[in-house]
Amino acid sequence: MQIFLVGGAVRDKLLGYPYSEKDWVVVGATHQEMIEQGFTQVGKDFPVYLHPQTKDEYALARTERKTGNGYTGFQFNSDPTITLEEDLARRDLTINAIAETETGDIVDPYNGQRDIQNKILRHVSHAFTEDPVRILRVARFAARYAHLGFTLAEETRLLMEQMVLNGEVDHLVSERIWKELYRALSEPTPTQFIETLRSCHALKKIMPELDALFGVPQPEQHHPEIDTGVHALLSLKRAASLSDSTRIRFAALIHDLGKGTTPEETLPHHYGHEEEGVALVDHLCNRLSAPNEYRDLARICTRFHTHCHKAFELKPSTLLKVLEQTDAYRKPDRFEEFLICCQADAQGRTGKENTAYPQAEFLHRAYQVTSNINVKALLEQGITGKDLGEAIRRERLRQLKILKQAENKPNAHTE
Incomplete structure (x- = not known):
């Protein structure tokens, strides 16, 4: 039995890149020998085992033969006569087909080190x-x-x-x-x-809904990059610089799907693309089996990003509707993610990456002043039930009117 470190750990060690997981390949062993040494099999389809102490994955060296469509259509051979070179030959990229012996020597039959260098x-x-x-x-x-x-x-x-x-x-x-x-x-x-x-x-x-954005024009005064698909990538790039959250990055990427269905006669304008985009987000997320929290953030970003851009223009009643319909009071953390997505959208434009986006802070303050209503005082006045909800809403509107009076800033973006 010979054991080799393989795959990502070897690749990233050679690159000087951080890594945590270690994968091992075992040459010259059988299933029974692995079990006798205390390993636990974890895959029904593959001869993969967990080490009894480290819980690292150890796989028997194997070859594979195509027998059907897709990535499941394979027949595997993990006979103990399979060599390390044969196992490495079935891997995807040369940089992933490098192994390291227990003494630290590198086995590189497919010139992965050369491709790392180049x-x-x-x-x-x-x-x-x-x-x-x-x-x-x-x-x-x-x-x-x-x-x-x-x-x-x-x-x-x-x-x-x-x-x-x-x-x-x-x-x-x-x-x-x-x-x-x-x-x-x-x-x-x-x-x-x-x-x-x-x-x-x-x-x-x-992702045909996303692919459809490339080549679709937008008004140059708002989008110097013009191409909607390019804007989607710039929004993702900006989101990646603003946050590590994959939810935010995903929502920023697909927030403009509605622009891919704009009738040609209205281009480069995209009237109503927000509403159009919500159904496309749902279709995409359902098809990809995206988790609900990814879909939900993407939905509100798609539906309300233009409202956020126009925050200083909105009437107090419209501001309150945005807060209510984005579910800001029940899910304030998601509302903050929404604001970051909108910032990524506004700054995801050629030459606009560092343009100020005060709308996010304004909507954040709008949430703050309307989320601390003194409900106890209303209850002491004998207001209950449906009347209580209406009283809370009136007070929130009053607070938003005060906030609006204190603000008088132009919009940075209108489409």
């Missing part, structure tokens, strides 16, 4: 085309390492494009798409995930 994401072999998940993984690695200067090898991009044309991407399941998207959103350059998928035409299959 900062290239390159497939190991043509077997790459057998698993559509690899398209998502490559896009995620692009998001992870773009800030270090990594780029996608053209021959790998062409291979990914061919996989899309062959219909392999059509067999991806929603849970796996969401898993890779979620992980990509947490990376330093999440926009690169979307750009990579677009470069091989996979985005049109995976």
Whole structure:
């Protein structure tokens, strides 16, 4: 039995990049031998085991043979005669096909170290085309390492494009798409995930609502970048600089989906795109099996981002409706996330990245002055039931009128 450290831990150690998880491959062992040594099997489909002490994952060296569509259509062979080189050959990228011995020696049969040095994401072999998940993984690695200067090898991009044309991407399941998207959103350059998928035409299959934004114009006075798809990426980029929250980043990315359905005769204006976008957000999130909290934040960002941009123009009654309909009083933390999304939208424009966005602070104050109503005093006046709710609402309106009188600032954005 020989044990090797493989995959991400070796790759990131060579890169000097932080890592936490360690994966190991075991050569020359059987299932029974792993069980006898105290390992616990964790996969029904794969010969993967947890170490009895460290709980790291140990997998028997294996080869695989394509037997059907999608990423589940494989037959595995984990015979103890399988070599380390054969196991590494089935991996996606050369930078992930490097192993380290127990004494610290590097085993690199597919020149992964060279591609690390040259900062290239390159497939190991043509077997790459057998698993559509690899398209998502490559896009995620692009998001992870773009800030270090990594780029996608053209021959790998062409291979990914061919996989899309062959219909392999059509067999991806929603849970796996969401898993890779979620992980990509947490990376330093999440926009690169979307750009990579677009470069091989996979985005049109995976997120057609988002892909539809590219090439759609917007008014240049508000959007110097003009292209709506470019604006979506700039909003995501700005959101990533403002927050580590993947919910905020996701909402910023898809807040303008409604602009992809604007009738051509009204372009470059997008009247009513907020309402149009809500249904598209629902369709996208349902198809990707996105968690409810991601969908809900994206919905309110889509529906109310223009209200936030026009905050100083809104009447007190409209301000109160925004606070109520975004559920700010019951979910104040989400309301703060909404404000960050709106800031990312306003600053996600060419040359506007550092433009002040006082609307967010204004709406934050609007929430504060209307969330501390003295309900006890109203109860002492004998106001209860439906009358109490109406009294609270009147008091909130009164506070918003006072706030409005103290504010007299122009809007930074109107569309």
